[in-house]
Amino acid sequence: MVMEDMELERLSAAMDGELDDEKLPRLLGGCRHDPALQESWYAFHVIGETLRDPQLPPVRLHSRIAQALKEEPTVLVPKSSVGSVPLDGATQRRWLAMAAAIAVVVLTTALLRPSLPANPVIAQNGQSTPASTENGVSDRDIQTFVALHRQGSPLSEFQTVDYTPQTIAQR
Amino acid sequence: MKVFGKGIIPVIGLLVSGVVQAGSEPAGDPLSLLSQLSHAAHDQSYSGTYVVQRGSEMESSRIVHAHIHGEELTRIEVLDGRPREIIRDGKETRCYYPVQHKIRIEKGYTRHLFPALIEVPYEQYLRFYDISRVGMNRVAGRECQRILLRARDRQRFDHEFCADVDTDLILKAVTYDQHHDPLETLLFTEVSEDDHASPELLKSTYPDSAQWKKVFFPPPVADHLPYQWRIPALPSGFSQILQMSIQTSAVPGAPFEHLVFSDGLSSFSIFIRPLQGEDFHPFQARLQSSALSYYSGTVGQHRIVVVGEVPQEVVTAIGQSMTITEEAH
Numbered sequence: 001m002v003m004e005d006m007e008l009e010r011l012s013a014a015m016d017g018e019l020d021d022e023k024l025p026r027l028l029g030g031c032r033h034d035p036a037l038q039e040s041w042y043a044f045h046v047i048g049e050t051l052r053d054p055q056l057p058p059v060r061l062h063s064r065i066a067q068a069l070k071e072e073p074t075v076l077v078p079k080s081s082v083g084s085v086p087l088d089g090a091t092q093r094r095w096l097a098m099a100a101a102i103a104v105v106v107l108t109t110a111l112l113r114p115s116l117p118a119n120p121v122i123a124q125n126g127q128s129t130p131a132s133t134e135n136g137v138s139d140r141d142i143q144t145f146v147a148l149h150r151q152g153s154p155l156s157e158f159q160t161v162d163y164t165p166q167t168i169a170q171r
Numbered sequence: 172m173k174v175f176g177k178g179i180i181p182v183i184g185l186l187v188s189g190v191v192q193a194g195s196e197p198a199g200d201p202l203s204l205l206s207q208l209s210h211a212a213h214d215q216s217y218s219g220t221y222v223v224q225r226g227s228e229m230e231s232s233r234i235v236h237a238h239i240h241g242e243e244l245t246r247i248e249v250l251d252g253r254p255r256e257i258i259r260d261g262k263e264t265r266c267y268y269p270v271q272h273k274i275r276i277e278k279g280y281t282r283h284l285f286p287a288l289i290e291v292p293y294e295q296y297l298r299f300y301d302i303s304r305v306g307m308n309r310v311a312g313r314e315c316q317r318i319l320l321r322a323r324d325r326q327r328f329d330h331e332f333c334a335d336v337d338t339d340l341i342l343k344a345v346t347y348d349q350h351h352d353p354l355e356t357l358l359f360t361e362v363s364e365d366d367h368a369s370p371e372l373l374k375s376t377y378p379d380s381a382q383w384k385k386v387f388f389p390p391p392v393a394d395h396l397p398y399q400w401r402i403p404a405l406p407s408g409f410s411q412i413l414q415m416s417i418q419t420s421a422v423p424g425a426p427f428e429h430l431v432f433s434d435g436l437s438s439f440s441i442f443i444r445p446l447q448g449e450d451f452h453p454f455q456a457r458l459q460s461s462a463l464s465y466y467s468g469t470v471g472q473h474r475i476v477v478v479g480e481v482p483q484e485v486v487t488a489i490g491q492s493m494t495i496t497e498e499a500h
Contacts, residue, residue: 140421141467141476142465142478144419144421144422145440145442145465145467145476145478146463146465146478147421148417148419148429148440148442149431149438149439149440149463149478149479151388152389152413152415152429152431152440153431153433153438153440153479153480154280154281154282154283154412154431154433154438155282155283155438155480
């Protein structure tokens with residue numbers, strides 16, 4: 001099996017939540033440096049999200065991605081900065097393509113999910129609203145902004161433990 | 172039966188009140204007390220292992236804190252999960268992420284690293300918390316004085332510290348919810364004074380990190396934003412300590428604004444992200460997990476997310492009260 005096929009197989013396994021935890025970071029690292037792998041990654045996502053039956057239990061891949069993101073410091077890019085390194089054209093185009101791919105995924109999943117909550121949903125101690133805690137979009141939102149809050153909070157993120165959808169649902 | 176009629180309830184109330192009050196006493200001079208807690212964490216040399224606990228989640232870290240040639244130095248190594256390390260000196264805080272070969276360098280921003288949780292100005296705590304001594308405890312094999320900071324309003328949580336009776340070092344810190352159930356706990360499992368810490372113990376364990384990618388924090392604020400915001404429901408005592416423009420692969424699109432507010436013990440973030448034509452389904456989600464509350468909604472053509480260590484009602488009120496004014500073209 002050639003290397004490219006192996007990468008795609010790992011990608012597919014990751015999509016199915018079956019890739020070993022120790023292999024996931026390497027794969028994500030590869031995605032960062034390999035535009036072809038990035039395209040495959042998002043293509044798989046678009047296909048998977050489009051075909052996924054919203055009634056089926058969600059794949060927990062997002063929490064593992066969030067875990068990988070948590071362990072990777074967010075790149076903070078001010079609109080205007082002193083001493084920062086500007087992105088070159090190729091990098092900008094790559095990020096633009098990735099953002100566009102994600103937007104397509106979000107748009108697609110939103111259109112396929114008419115039951116996306118339009119009213120406030122609450123998960124409190126002992127009560128959880130499945131749509132709010134087990135739905136991929138909301139979980140990713142929550143984890144992303146919780147991670148960003150930690151990075152900006154005076155209480156260092158190093159002094160905190162992970163928040164996963166499971167712990168949110170438990171509370 | 173008449174004896175247990177109208178009169179018994181006030182009597183029980185007085186008894187209960189007496190019992191409760193007998194367990195707590197004013198902190199004397201609370202400013203001096205807070206100063207002692209702060210100085211103990213900054214001025215002394217110590218090393219130990221502490222644990223962070225939230226619900227069923229737990230993580231432990233090793234800390235070494237000392238003064239070398241008059242400079243305050245701290246090294247924290249996260250012992251669980253992937254390796255992470257903090258090195259702080261008088262100039263900056265460096266966070267090492269060895270797996271990613273990255274370093275986040277923080278300058279001009281005060282992180283509250285356990286046990287240095289109390290920082291000047293101490294008066295900020297007195298305005299919004301009643302401070303009292305509530306008994307004794309034993310943590311990491313040491314006797315410690317429990318000190319309660321009870322919130323004077325419902326816009327923040329209660330906090331409790333247990334300070335070593337000999338050194339005043341905070342050995343345990345607990346954040347409580349409105350029902351006085353613990354939300355977060357940080358505590359030493361072992362700690363010792365170490366007046367002659369080796370400088371080697373305060374250096375990074377990653378000497379080969381010169382080529383690692385450096386991320387500077389916080390970044391400068393955007394020069395100009397085409398919109399302005401108001402936060403009518405900003406809780407009293409919380410002031411903005413940080414504003415930055417953020418771009419992350421986790422949130423597609425243009426950079427968005429991240430504001431951080433703190434009252435000295437707790438903090439919350441407000442994120443303002445212009446919707447850029449995407450088919451975003453407006454929704455509100457309020458979740459509470461441990462000490463963190465979360466609110467998401469939209470205001471006009473902007474998405475608002477509020478998340479922080481404050482009660483759920485507070486983040487919701489903040490988010491729902493916000494107004495955004497677009498700059499006239």
